[in-house]
Amino acid sequence: MKPLTLAVVSAGLTEPSSTRMLADRLAGAVTGALADDRQVEVTVVELRELAVDIANNLVTGFPGPRLGAALEAVTSADGLIAVTPIFTASYSGLFKSFFDVLDNKALAGKPVAIAATGGTARHSLALEHALRPMFAYLRAVVVPTAVFAAPEDWASQDADSLAARIDRAAGELAQLLTGHTAAAEESDVVVPFEEQLAAVRRGG
Amino acid sequence: MQFGIFTVGDVTTDPTNGRTPTEHERIKSMVAIALKAEEIGLDVFATGEHHNPPFVPSSPTTMLGYIAARTERLILSTSTTLITTNDPVKIAEDFAMLQHLADGRVDLMLGRGNTGPVYPWFGQDIRMGIPLAIENYALLHELWRKDVVDWEGRFRTPLQGFTSTPRPLDGVPPFVWHGSIRSPEIAEQAAYYGDGFFANHIFWPKEHFMRLIDLYRQRYEHHGHGSAQQAIVGLGGQVFLRRNSQDAVREFRPYFDNAPVYGHGPSLEEFTEQTPLTVGSPQEVIDKTLTFREHFGDYQRQLFLVDHAGLPLKTVLEQLDLLGEEVLPTLRREFAARRAAGVPDAPTHASLLARSTDTEQVPTGGTR
Numbered sequence: 414m415k416p417l418t419l420a421v422v423s424a425g426l427t428e429p430s431s432t433r434m435l436a437d438r439l440a441g442a443v444t445g446a447l448a449d450d451r452q453v454e455v456t457v458v459e460l461r462e463l464a465v466d467i468a469n470n471l472v473t474g475f476p477g478p479r480l481g482a483a484l485e486a487v488t489s490a491d492g493l494i495a496v497t498p499i500f501t502a503s504y505s506g507l508f509k510s511f512f513d514v515l516d517n518k519a520l521a522g523k524p525v526a527i528a529a530t531g532g533t534a535r536h537s538l539a540l541e542h543a544l545r546p547m548f549a550y551l552r553a554v555v556v557p558t559a560v561f562a563a564p565e566d567w568a569s570q571d572a573d574s575l576a577a578r579i580d581r582a583a584g585e586l587a588q589l590l591t592g593h594t595a596a597a598e599e600s601d602v603v604v605p606f607e608e609q610l611a612a613v614r615r616g617g
Numbered sequence: 618m619q620f621g622i623f624t625v626g627d628v629t630t631d632p633t634n635g636r637t638p639t640e641h642e643r644i645k646s647m648v649a650i651a652l653k654a655e656e657i658g659l660d661v662f663a664t665g666e667h668h669n670p671p672f673v674p675s676s677p678t679t680m681l682g683y684i685a686a687r688t689e690r691l692i693l694s695t696s697t698t699l700i701t702t703n704d705p706v707k708i709a710e711d712f713a714m715l716q717h718l719a720d721g722r723v724d725l726m727l728g729r730g731n732t733g734p735v736y737p738w739f740g741q742d743i744r745m746g747i748p749l750a751i752e753n754y755a756l757l758h759e760l761w762r763k764d765v766v767d768w769e770g771r772f773r774t775p776l777q778g779f780t781s782t783p784r785p786l787d788g789v790p791p792f793v794w795h796g797s798i799r800s801p802e803i804a805e806q807a808a809y810y811g812d813g814f815f816a817n818h819i820f821w822p823k824e825h826f827m828r829l830i831d832l833y834r835q836r837y838e839h840h841g842h843g844s845a846q847q848a849i850v851g852l853g854g855q856v857f858l859r860r861n862s863q864d865a866v867r868e869f870r871p872y873f874d875n876a877p878v879y880g881h882g883p884s885l886e887e888f889t890e891q892t893p894l895t896v897g898s899p900q901e902v903i904d905k906t907l908t909f910r911e912h913f914g915d916y917q918r919q920l921f922l923v924d925h926a927g928l929p930l931k932t933v934l935e936q937l938d939l940l941g942e943e944v945l946p947t948l949r950r951e952f953a954a955r956r957a958a959g960v961p962d963a964p965t966h967a968s969l970l971a972r973s974t975d976t977e978q979v980p981t982g983g984t985r
Contacts (some may be wrong), residue, residue, distance in 0.1 A: 472879060472880075473821075473888070477883065477887060
């Protein structure tokens, strides 16, 4: 069977960036969730490398060859993972500009997982108030779980930890990509009482 | 094959000295450029139509009438005439009048216009752009072909027993080109009527326009006007030339970097690589222009943009001298040598008159 294609758009600005790290985690989780089922070809689009091309496209109305290839990769992919840092209560301007120059029919019906990073968890609902409506406008099918990673999430051990949210979002995307029900429905996971007790003592 | 120039008619500050021409100077420059076009042996001069600053040509037939009086051979055209916001009755009248004054040296290119507020200023709705273009042209087409028109449509006051005067010269309506940047509907419209289709072909990569022209050619054949390769295609292009390539690049760069539309974006080098713009020697202009035929097939009209972005009149006239002396003779020879058999020339008043006499379909009023 032909491998599924997954495009990953990351709008992180530093190198390395936590946005890219989150994007890679999500892509890895999707590939893992489908491992028994389908091969997945992942194409990562780093918007930082395309920043000038995107600005040029805004000015001229057409993409240069490199940006054209990135837009084509996103348009032709079976699924998309879109990750942005949260700036000033919303997605970054670079992230928005990329989707501004993408054809507005390119994502229609396409399964999309959305995720974001930010300096504090207080920014997390920007995913619901900014990213989800934007992709709804583009008529993408956005999975229910949006993944936000605040700095503390990279060390969290909560039951609803970053890793768990990544797996849930990835499972939802994998399900849409294959049309199957997820292999393992999430059931209540029993955390042994000793572990809960230990966690309270650690103050975590 | 016809060669010519088309002008936007922008009043733009010269970025090299900060000088902005007055509207009067710009209008007179456009006329001087048109006269020069005839002098160097070009076939066509076309002016844009705009209704907002910094553009001056709001009244194309007035300007073209003046140029007609001072030229002998030049075909006067537009790039474009707004079919959406002009009254088709006024277009019919104005261009028929121009046709008589210019002894038939007139055609026109219709377009929808891309300045949003022009629609409400003229009482129209931009969301109706395509329907306006379709209905208005249907009326214009009829006004030039039927002496008495009864007409009712969605966008204009109905007409009962209306005769558009003067009737077209010799009963032959001006040839019409339809220009479009992105609308397959307009390519289809041009094909349906057997009219010409013009791709502006500046600013954007050729691949974009190749799709539209392919569509127009297929539909031209479908509607029974001839084979796809006989369809009437026009292309824009943009050049800046000096004898030495390096001189051209050095001189044009500040105009490019500050140009309206694409300035402050990609570099001159990126833009010339990705779009039809040529900045270089006459030979480079010849080489690039000849590639257009390979991408679009044999075509009938090539118009160059040479006078925008604040270039001074003196520079533009020098451009035209170089074009006439060092580019045009080679392009004419090479295009003719490469052209496939059976590909027609662009229609002119004389050829359309001959065709209508052949088929004995001279409309009434043709002798007026």
